[in-house]
Amino acid sequence: MSKIIKVGLLGLGTVGTGVYKLLEKQKEKLLLKSGTNIEIKKILVKNKDKERPVDKSMLTDDWQEIINDPEIQIIVELMGGMEPAKGYIVEALQKGKHVVTANKDLMAEYGQEFFAEAESQNVDLAFEASVGGGIPIIRPLKQCLVGNDLTEIFGIINGTTNFILTKMTNEDVEFGDVLKEAQELGYAEADPTADVEGYDAARKLAILSSLAFHSRVTFKDVFVEGITKISSKDIEYAKELGYVIKLIAIGKNTEDGIEVRVHPTLIPNNQPLAAVNDSFNAVFVKGDAIGEAMFYGPGAGELPTASAVVGDIIDVARNIVNNCTNRINCTCYDKISIMPKDEIKTRYYIRLQVQDESGVFASISSVLGNQKVSLASVIQKQINEKNEAEIVIITHVVKEKQLMEALKLISELPIVSEVSSVIRVEDI
Amino acid sequence: MSKIIKVGLLGLGTVGTGVYKLLEKQKEKLLLKSGTNIEIKKILVKNKDKERPVDKSMLTDDWQEIINDPEIQIIVELMGGMEPAKGYIVEALQKGKHVVTANKDLMAEYGQEFFAEAESQNVDLAFEASVGGGIPIIRPLKQCLVGNDLTEIFGIINGTTNFILTKMTNEDVEFGDVLKEAQELGYAEADPTADVEGYDAARKLAILSSLAFHSRVTFKDVFVEGITKISSKDIEYAKELGYVIKLIAIGKNTEDGIEVRVHPTLIPNNQPLAAVNDSFNAVFVKGDAIGEAMFYGPGAGELPTASAVVGDIIDVARNIVNNCTNRINCTCYDKISIMPKDEIKTRYYIRLQVQDESGVFASISSVLGNQKVSLASVIQKQINEKNEAEIVIITHVVKEKQLMEALKLISELPIVSEVSSVIRVEDI
Numbered sequence: 001m002s003k004i005i006k007v008g009l010l011g012l013g014t015v016g017t018g019v020y021k022l023l024e025k026q027k028e029k030l031l032l033k034s035g036t037n038i039e040i041k042k043i044l045v046k047n048k049d050k051e052r053p054v055d056k057s058m059l060t061d062d063w064q065e066i067i068n069d070p071e072i073q074i075i076v077e078l079m080g081g082m083e084p085a086k087g088y089i090v091e092a093l094q095k096g097k098h099v100v101t102a103n104k105d106l107m108a109e110y111g112q113e114f115f116a117e118a119e120s121q122n123v124d125l126a127f128e129a130s131v132g133g134g135i136p137i138i139r140p141l142k143q144c145l146v147g148n149d150l151t152e153i154f155g156i157i158n159g160t161t162n163f164i165l166t167k168m169t170n171e172d173v174e175f176g177d178v179l180k181e182a183q184e185l186g187y188a189e190a191d192p193t194a195d196v197e198g199y200d201a202a203r204k205l206a207i208l209s210s211l212a213f214h215s216r217v218t219f220k221d222v223f224v225e226g227i228t229k230i231s232s233k234d235i236e237y238a239k240e241l242g243y244v245i246k247l248i249a250i251g252k253n254t255e256d257g258i259e260v261r262v263h264p265t266l267i268p269n270n271q272p273l274a275a276v277n278d279s280f281n282a283v284f285v286k287g288d289a290i291g292e293a294m295f296y297g298p299g300a301g302e303l304p305t306a307s308a309v310v311g312d313i314i315d316v317a318r319n320i321v322n323n324c325t326n327r328i329n330c331t332c333y334d335k336i337s338i339m340p341k342d343e344i345k346t347r348y349y350i351r352l353q354v355q356d357e358s359g360v361f362a363s364i365s366s367v368l369g370n371q372k373v374s375l376a377s378v379i380q381k382q383i384n385e386k387n388e389a390e391i392v393i394i395t396h397v398v399k400e401k402q403l404m405e406a407l408k409l410i411s412e413l414p415i416v417s418e419v420s421s422v423i424r425v426e427d428i
Numbered sequence: 429m430s431k432i433i434k435v436g437l438l439g440l441g442t443v444g445t446g447v448y449k450l451l452e453k454q455k456e457k458l459l460l461k462s463g464t465n466i467e468i469k470k471i472l473v474k475n476k477d478k479e480r481p482v483d484k485s486m487l488t489d490d491w492q493e494i495i496n497d498p499e500i501q502i503i504v505e506l507m508g509g510m511e512p513a514k515g516y517i518v519e520a521l522q523k524g525k526h527v528v529t530a531n532k533d534l535m536a537e538y539g540q541e542f543f544a545e546a547e548s549q550n551v552d553l554a555f556e557a558s559v560g561g562g563i564p565i566i567r568p569l570k571q572c573l574v575g576n577d578l579t580e581i582f583g584i585i586n587g588t589t590n591f592i593l594t595k596m597t598n599e600d601v602e603f604g605d606v607l608k609e610a611q612e613l614g615y616a617e618a619d620p621t622a623d624v625e626g627y628d629a630a631r632k633l634a635i636l637s638s639l640a641f642h643s644r645v646t647f648k649d650v651f652v653e654g655i656t657k658i659s660s661k662d663i664e665y666a667k668e669l670g671y672v673i674k675l676i677a678i679g680k681n682t683e684d685g686i687e688v689r690v691h692p693t694l695i696p697n698n699q700p701l702a703a704v705n706d707s708f709n710a711v712f713v714k715g716d717a718i719g720e721a722m723f724y725g726p727g728a729g730e731l732p733t734a735s736a737v738v739g740d741i742i743d744v745a746r747n748i749v750n751n752c753t754n755r756i757n758c759t760c761y762d763k764i765s766i767m768p769k770d771e772i773k774t775r776y777y778i779r780l781q782v783q784d785e786s787g788v789f790a791s792i793s794s795v796l797g798n799q800k801v802s803l804a805s806v807i808q809k810q811i812n813e814k815n816e817a818e819i820v821i822i823t824h825v826v827k828e829k830q831l832m833e834a835l836k837l838i839s840e841l842p843i844v845s846e847v848s849s850v851i852r853v854e855d856i
Binding site: 135145272290298311 | 446457461564572722725731732735736
């Protein structure tokens with residue numbers, strides 16, 4: 001075994017470039033920090049001839065050159081997406097190479113398969129950067145908090161939507177306009193679907209819940225709703241009622257199974273998450289011993305994410321040096337069922353367009369009452385001269401299924417012209 | 429080696445009892461979590477006959493029974509204080525036993541000695557519980573953030589003083605009264621010196637700074653000032669000026685050396701630490717790659733601290749199972765000087781009692797001006813009929829030494845009857 005641990009880097013986008021820069025900057029200190037020297041040997045890119053701020057001799061467009069290089073012990077996958085990244089990771093593990101990845105898409109869907117392969121080959125699979133950018137969260141869950149039975153993990157884990165919602169809240173602008181601006185600034189991608197529809201957060205929640213509850217949760221288990229339908233009007237009403245709207249990811253280990261959901265959520269103004277703005281992320285953990293703890297920091301970005309990746313590389317290198325790779329691998333020793341969506345219990349914010357006639361509110365509240373939906377707050381406002389009014393309701397806790405049935409009946413009332421918004425409310 | 433890893437527990441106070449309970453509760457899961465069974469074999473107490481909620485056959489008042497038991501592989505030191513805890517830890521390490529401790533007093537003074545011993549014996553020394561109670565912070569610094577050059581670490585790391593200051597702020601009561609209440613509630617000890625004088629926070633800061641800056645910082649390096657002189661009047665003025673008073677621990681790695689200090693501090697209302705109340709703790713970290721991250725949670729208490737201790741025990745057990753103890757030991761590979769107190773630069777809040785005569789403020793500001801102390805805010809109020817007034821000043825950044833010289837000159841002015849308060853101000 002070489003005294004220099006050689007790394008093969010897959011992908012040289014934002015995070016890949018950050019990792020390259022950080023390893024260069026830390027060059028002199030890596031031996032002191034990890035007990036060994038660490039060097040990138042090869043970098044897989046699509047186009048070798050593109051101008052890049054790295055040593056050109058490292059670049060290759062041929063995966064075979066990396067996977068078949070016996071000197072390369074750690075593969076750092078930063079390409080993102082499904083294929084070919086998935087195939088490369090599996091092949092690397094099968095060849096006995098350690099893998100560090102920031103790929104939440106893959107970890108949320110194929111974590112179990114990867115871990116089985118890593119375990120059988122006695123190699124490491126590290127993925128701190130897959131959730132919360134630079135925030136230390138994976139390792140604290142696997143190590144520091146392992147003495148707990150964790151009951152909840154929730155937070156803001158998508159920077160793009162938090163940037164958009166923060167701007168909508170502070171500047172009273174609509175979703176479409178902010179999205180366009182975010183795309184121009186590089187905070188949102190050209191195809192923003194994964195972020196704005198909540199898929200990215202749902203993948204990260206699947207990873208966090210698997211770790212927190214020691215039971216495999218995958219992307220498809222998570223109930224997801226994005227932020228595209230949130231209007232500045234809802235944000236205004238929320239303010240009036242003492243709430244802020246955030247895209248919140250919630251994982252709970254309940255007696256009826258694991259509840260996992262990502263959706264726009266009204267949270268109270270004084271909840272610490274209400275103050276997590278722009279592209280920052282924060283994750284709350286609740287457990288029987290710790291009570292609660294919170295981890296806050298930059299949820300994305302070149303260097304913050306590189307911080308997590310390089311932390312992983314150094315930790316894997318320490319394991320190699322100490323001959324104890326595969327020291328902590330898959331921690332999903334339990335098998336807990338996923339709670340069906342209909343069974344989720346929460347509170348709801350509902351905005352309705354109605355005819356401004358006497359008895360309107362009575363009809364609506366009678367429908368809700370029949371469905372056992374009780375009300376916590378109500379605002380009714382005349383919105384124009386045409387005899388139209390807007391009613392905003394916040395309910396007490398109710399099962400999703402019951403609420404949906406009540407909403408169906410309400411939308412059928414002749415005096416209700418539209419159910420404009422339905423947003424969940426959490427007093428977390 | 430036994431298939432059950434046996435633990436010797438030293439001390440059965442609040443945290444010791446918590447660790448006992450938590451290991452009992454987790455009994456069935458320890459094998460799944462750590463790869464081995466873990467059991468407490470013996471518990472060292474002063475009085476074996478006292479009624480306690482544990483299996484009595486484990487109790488011993490004889491250290492020799494524990495240290496000479498070859499089955500006991502991990503010593504968990506939760507006695508606190510200096511001796512005999514220090515002697516026990518050294519002896520345990522010398523005998524090749526792994527040590528888990530929550531003892532900040534010892535780690536802040538003898539960390540280097542302990543690590544040298546652990547390294548020479550190839551055993552583990554874990555101390556997650558020594559700072560921030562249950563908050564994961566030691567391991568994130570040693571592992572997740574190791575790719576960074578960290579520049580700052582600061583926060584609220586003493587629960588007792590934060591409880592007292594929170595109560596003083598919310599209920600407009602004086603220090604002495606709140607302290608008495610805190611003692612009655614068990615939030616403060618009978619002898620509260622270590623907490624209220626800032627020594628406890630200074631020890632924790634020494635530990636955090638050593639880890640963050642990879643250079644040994646000990647308790648005696650830290651400039652400390654306690655909260656005993658803070659009056660509700662200062663808290664009121666701070667509010668008026670948009671600040672909250674907290675006991676803040678600050679570590680900075682500057683070009684002029686490591687700056688480490690603990691003192692009551694005015695921080696802006698909108699700084700996240702301003703919202704950390706009661707006995708909660710929070711630690712901010714700044715680094716070249718991560719930018720900033722924050723860790724928040726319960727800073728003390730039976731089960732939160734036990735959460736950290738049990739996390740350490742499980743991690744040491746994993747190292748034993750994987751034959752890689754001493755995997756990460758002392759990380760102080762650097763030797764950076766400590767900045768002398770006089771060189772510290774910060775802003776100051778100063779409250780003065782003066783004669784309410786024309787020209788008073790002119791004389792004071794002229795003295796300050798001569799010493800190159802410039803002013804950011806000023807409040808002047810008549811306080812009684814006897815021609816006495818109070819002046820409150822917030823300065824711009826100035827060196828400690830210069831400020832102290834200016835204060836000496838001001839206190840000698842005939843129109844100044846008293847310099848009532850001098851509190852540092854940080855726009856962290």
